[in-house]
Amino acid sequence: MAQVAYAGASRVYPGAHSVRAVDGLDLCIGDGEFLVLVGPSGSGKSTALRMAAGLEDVDEGSISIGDRDVTHLPPKDRDIAMVFQSYALYPHMSVRENMAFSLKLRGMSKSEVNAKVEEAAELLDLTKYLDRKPKALSGGQRQRVAMGRAIVREPSVFLMDEPLSNLDAKLRVETRANIAALQRRLGTTTIYVTHDQVEAMTMGDRVAVLRDGVLQQCASPRELYDTPRNVFVAGFIGSPAMNLLTLPVDGDGVKLGELKVQLPVRVEPGEVTVGIRPETLSLVGAAEDGFELQVELVEELGADAYVHGTLAGHADKIVVRADGRTPPRLGEAVRVAVRDTGEVHVFDPESGLRIGAE
Amino acid sequence: MTARTNRLGRSALTGLTWLVALLFVFPVIWMVVTSFKHEVDAATDPPTFAFAPTLEQFTTILDRGFLPYLANSAFVTVLSTALVLLLGVPAAYALSLAPVKQTSNALGFFLSTKMLPIVAAIIPLYIISQNLGMLDNVWALIVLYAGMNLPLAVWMMRSFFLEVPTEMIEAARVDGAKLPTVLYRVILPVVAPGIAATALICVIFSWTEFFYAVNLTAAQAGTVPVFLVGFITSEGLFWAQLSAAALLASLPVMIVGWIAQNHLVRGLSMGAVK
Amino acid sequence: MTALIEAPQSSEPPATRTRTQARSAAWKRRAPLLPALLFTIAVTQVPFLVTVFYSFQSWNMVRPGSQHFVGFDNYVDVFTDSVFLQALGNTVTITVVCVLVAMLLGLGLALLLDRKFLGRGIVRTLLITPFLILPAAGALLWKTTMFDPSYGLLNWAFGIEVEWLSDYPLAAVMTQIVWQWTPFMMLLILAGLQAQSREVLEAAQVDGAGRWRTFVSITLPQLSRYLQLAVLLGAIYIVNSFDAIYLMTQGGPGTASTNLPYYIYQRAFEGFDVGQSSAMGVVVVAMTLIVATFALRLMFRAFDVSRGVK
Ligand SMILES: Nc1ncnc2c1ncn2[C@@H]1O[C@H](COP(=O)(O)OP(=O)(O)O)[C@@H](O)[C@H]1O
Ligand SMILES: [Mg+2]
Numbered sequence: 001m002a003q004v005a006y007a008g009a010s011r012v013y014p015g016a017h018s019v020r021a022v023d024g025l026d027l028c029i030g031d032g033e034f035l036v037l038v039g040p041s042g043s044g045k046s047t048a049l050r051m052a053a054g055l056e057d058v059d060e061g062s063i064s065i066g067d068r069d070v071t072h073l074p075p076k077d078r079d080i081a082m083v084f085q086s087y088a089l090y091p092h093m094s095v096r097e098n099m100a101f102s103l104k105l106r107g108m109s110k111s112e113v114n115a116k117v118e119e120a121a122e123l124l125d126l127t128k129y130l131d132r133k134p135k136a137l138s139g140g141q142r143q144r145v146a147m148g149r150a151i152v153r154e155p156s157v158f159l160m161d162e163p164l165s166n167l168d169a170k171l172r173v174e175t176r177a178n179i180a181a182l183q184r185r186l187g188t189t190t191i192y193v194t195h196d197q198v199e200a201m202t203m204g205d206r207v208a209v210l211r212d213g214v215l216q217q218c219a220s221p222r223e224l225y226d227t228p229r230n231v232f233v234a235g236f237i238g239s240p241a242m243n244l245l246t247l248p249v250d251g252d253g254v255k256l257g258e259l260k261v262q263l264p265v266r267v268e269p270g271e272v273t274v275g276i277r278p279e280t281l282s283l284v285g286a287a288e289d290g291f292e293l294q295v296e297l298v299e300e301l302g303a304d305a306y307v308h309g310t311l312a313g314h315a316d317k318i319v320v321r322a323d324g325r326t327p328p329r330l331g332e333a334v335r336v337a338v339r340d341t342g343e344v345h346v347f348d349p350e351s352g353l354r355i356g357a358e
Numbered sequence: 359m360t361a362r363t364n365r366l367g368r369s370a371l372t373g374l375t376w377l378v379a380l381l382f383v384f385p386v387i388w389m390v391v392t393s394f395k396h397e398v399d400a401a402t403d404p405p406t407f408a409f410a411p412t413l414e415q416f417t418t419i420l421d422r423g424f425l426p427y428l429a430n431s432a433f434v435t436v437l438s439t440a441l442v443l444l445l446g447v448p449a450a451y452a453l454s455l456a457p458v459k460q461t462s463n464a465l466g467f468f469l470s471t472k473m474l475p476i477v478a479a480i481i482p483l484y485i486i487s488q489n490l491g492m493l494d495n496v497w498a499l500i501v502l503y504a505g506m507n508l509p510l511a512v513w514m515m516r517s518f519f520l521e522v523p524t525e526m527i528e529a530a531r532v533d534g535a536k537l538p539t540v541l542y543r544v545i546l547p548v549v550a551p552g553i554a555a556t557a558l559i560c561v562i563f564s565w566t567e568f569f570y571a572v573n574l575t576a577a578q579a580g581t582v583p584v585f586l587v588g589f590i591t592s593e594g595l596f597w598a599q600l601s602a603a604a605l606l607a608s609l610p611v612m613i614v615g616w617i618a619q620n621h622l623v624r625g626l627s628m629g630a631v632k
Numbered sequence: 633m634t635a636l637i638e639a640p641q642s643s644e645p646p647a648t649r650t651r652t653q654a655r656s657a658a659w660k661r662r663a664p665l666l667p668a669l670l671f672t673i674a675v676t677q678v679p680f681l682v683t684v685f686y687s688f689q690s691w692n693m694v695r696p697g698s699q700h701f702v703g704f705d706n707y708v709d710v711f712t713d714s715v716f717l718q719a720l721g722n723t724v725t726i727t728v729v730c731v732l733v734a735m736l737l738g739l740g741l742a743l744l745l746d747r748k749f750l751g752r753g754i755v756r757t758l759l760i761t762p763f764l765i766l767p768a769a770g771a772l773l774w775k776t777t778m779f780d781p782s783y784g785l786l787n788w789a790f791g792i793e794v795e796w797l798s799d800y801p802l803a804a805v806m807t808q809i810v811w812q813w814t815p816f817m818m819l820l821i822l823a824g825l826q827a828q829s830r831e832v833l834e835a836a837q838v839d840g841a842g843r844w845r846t847f848v849s850i851t852l853p854q855l856s857r858y859l860q861l862a863v864l865l866g867a868i869y870i871v872n873s874f875d876a877i878y879l880m881t882q883g884g885p886g887t888a889s890t891n892l893p894y895y896i897y898q899r900a901f902e903g904f905d906v907g908q909s910s911a912m913g914v915v916v917v918a919m920t921l922i923v924a925t926f927a928l929r930l931m932f933r934a935f936d937v938s939r940g941v942k
Binding site: 383385386388404448453475477478483501562601607616626 | 665676678749759761824897906
Binding site: 053054055074075076080081082084085086088089090091092101102105106149153 | 829831832834835836837838839840841842845849850853854
């Protein structure tokens with residue numbers, strides 16, 4: 001078992017317009033930890049993961065696994081296993097051979113290899129398919145073979161690059177839980193890449209948010225949700241996304257339509273960016289304190305409904321969570337209040353950074 | 359294995375690749391060089407590297423009536439390739455998208471004719487051509503080259519046709535398109551590069567064909583390989599002239615092949631790669 | 633009972649109608665195939681049948697009226713003809729050696745080309761050129777500028793004096809053929825290499841395979857159908873090699889470099905012996921077919937012919 005540490009690690013793709021795909025990444029993944037790397041497409045997640053695998057050069061800084069500096073080691077000397085987005089199964093080998101390949105390379109005896117492969121197959125419910133070629137498997141089965149190929153090796157680190165993105169929605173949710181459970185059970189340090197923030201929140205011990213190759217924040221899902229360090233993280237984590245509005249400061253608060261919202265932190269006069277999650281807002285009766293919202297779209301999800309609308313006199317759209325059984329109708333004007341001003345996030349509109357102590 | 363030794367190894371490998379490539383094509387380079395020499399510089403010991411270049415050899419070749427041979431080659435190549443496509447495209451369609459029951463038999467038949475050594479048919483072909491007065495006639499070559507290339511062309515084009523997604527054809531049918539429309543608007547655009555690749559291979563094999571050309575044609579219908587033969591058997595050591603003739607004879611296919619290299623790759627691998 | 637007997641009677645007309653309909657539908661499907669099929673039969677099979685007919689005749693073209701039926705005499709002569717047997721041996725040697733060597737060289741070159749480097753496009757262009765050179769031109773150039781004992785570049789480069797074409801005629805001819813066909817093999821194999829998934833190769837690396845191991849365990853198996861295709865197509869064309877022998881050695885010295893196509897050509901167009909050369913042609917076809925059945929099976933497996941057939 002081992003910890004993984006990126007120290008100022010950068011990857012610069014050469015070319016006429018050189019790309020800093022990963023820029024000065026400082027990140028330490030503890031022994032046995034499940035770390036999720038999340039970010040929009042093109043933010044450098046895969047590159048960061050492949051740097052740890054040794055599939056991508058480290059142009060600046062270094063990477064260590066355990067207490068070894070692996071910056072210049074080839075993949076085979078790093079004691080890592082990787083699950084690829086396309087699964088990258090060996091097409092000419094059976095499931096058994098796919099899983100046995102790395103063990104055979106290490107010169108393990110036949111009987112030992114067989115025992116390990118069968119154990120892994122049992123764990124992943126693949127025993128029936130051991131002698132099939134990948135071509136004859138369904139997507140979910142292929143995904144499990146890819147997992148199996150990683151776990152038979154008992155590596156010190158698992159690296160997974162969007163391993164669920166080729167599955168359908170239901171299977172994805174199921175497999176998500178299985179992978180998380182498997183990792184807890186094996187206790188192997190894992191770096192898991194995804195662009196899906198729900199996966200990130202549900203699976204990771206900690207989540208690292210990347211944007212344009214730069215680490216934005218690395219924290220537990222709870223902390224990321226409650227105290228996002230900047231506007232980007234605030235908008236990226238949470239579904240539907242946090243409402244972000246830039247408004248002039250009015251004393252110790254801001255005005256949302258006719259509603260004066262008290263801010264939880266002290267702000268200088270001028271403008272601030274205010275972040276309010278849809279669940280911090282609620283629909284209230286016409287007589288109560290609140291602001292008026294013109295309903296433009298209602299998404300009914302059963303238990304909840306999300307009401308999209310525009311604030312009178314503002315271009316910004318606002319999303320409000322409402323009770324799923326009594327949603328407002330399209331075109332209606334509803335009254336919206338803030339449940340708890342303590343949950344309002346405040347950011348500097350220039351730098352995008354969070355204002356106030358954490 | 360640090361980054362630096364890695365980079366060093368990489369440039370060494372690049373150097374090696376270049377060296378191997380240059381050595382490998384050296385006979386061609388030497389042919390080009392020799393074709394610009396005076397005859398006295400062409401065959402010397404040691405070989406002459408510095409010389410006054412001349413176009414003399416090329417004008418000599420043209421004076422010796424090279425152009426009619428070139429015209430014959432072009433005519434035979436273009437028409438036989440057209441004939442192959444005319445016959446081969448429908449056949450490939452029948453063996454892929456609208457497969458007939460005996461598909462594998464038909465495919466096997468086509469391929470097995472490719473394994474018939476041409477010598478096994480040359481005698482009757484010669485005698486038949488003679489009796490029909492078709493000896494030394496470009497049309498005989500056109501028909502024979504089409505027969506020579508058709509089997510391989512059907513195989514290649516079949517592979518390309520199989521790549522057409524059936525969903526696409528079904529979608530067009532659902533949209534109400536009739537078969538000719540589907541063929542022309544949906545299938546043809548998708549297989550066009552494959553047909554081009556096949557045509558390119560047919561062009562190369564027709565242009566370079568030697569056996570039929572030498573045995574069935576002479577001055578009238580002779581193609582460029584025949585010109586080369588007449589050249590070497592009648593005279594002794596005229597290396598510069600020979601090189602010039604070889605260069606001129608090969609140049610059309612060389613240029614076409616260079617430009618369409620990617621088609622060439624697709625054609626040879628029978629569409630197995632995009 | 634009556635119902636049982638009557639039922640088929642009453643249902644017969646529609647049954648025949650669907651049968652004829654099905655038959656005409658089948659012909660409609662076959663129609664696009666027929667022109668190509670008939671053309672190929674006319675151009676390749678009919679002449680071959682005529683060859684079979686001639687092979688039972690004694691017929692010399694320069695002696696008109698000499699044509700008469702002789703049964704299997706020509707075949708007996710063929711199998712007792714030592715030159716024929718030598719030509720057969722040479723054909724096998726040329727085919728096997730050239731295909732294998734060209735394939736190995738092609739594989740090597742393809743591996744060198746299968747990575748990004750400065751001038752890769754130019755190098756590939758250079759390397760395919762021998763395939764685009766007229767084989768006749770290539771043969772003549774090798775015979776003169778490369779192999780010539782007094783002025784050829786080979787002797788000069790190695791500082792030796794070897795009469796390549798008379799001392800090593802078969803090797804010289806094979807050199808030219810290999811040179812000609814290596815680019816073909818290279819392009820095919822390169823296509824196979826580039827069709828590999830990059831992630832699969834990376835997976836092997838992560839699994840602990842070094843370069844050599846990855847090549848042997850991952851690349852080669854995935855390349856196999858390309859290699860099979862290369863062997864098959866290469867063999868089809870190289871068995872028929874004629875240009876190189878005709879232009880470089882004329883089958884000589886003596887019959888040292890005579891292969892079957894060249895020998896049959898000699899007997900037909902220099903000896904004018906229609907019967908004998910036809911019999912040889914038939915024997916060659918028979919032997920090729922035996923080998924070909926084997927090769928065809930390979931080809932069908934490699935290309936999964938059942939795909940697209942209902
Ligand atoms: N081989 C490459 N050459 C040049 N740029 C690349 C290469 N691979 C990725 N990039 C660039 O690096 C950035 C990060 O890519 P990647 O790590 O794949 O993003 P993600 O996995 O987060 O979607 C992107 O802008 C991408 O265009
Ligand atoms: Mg990615």
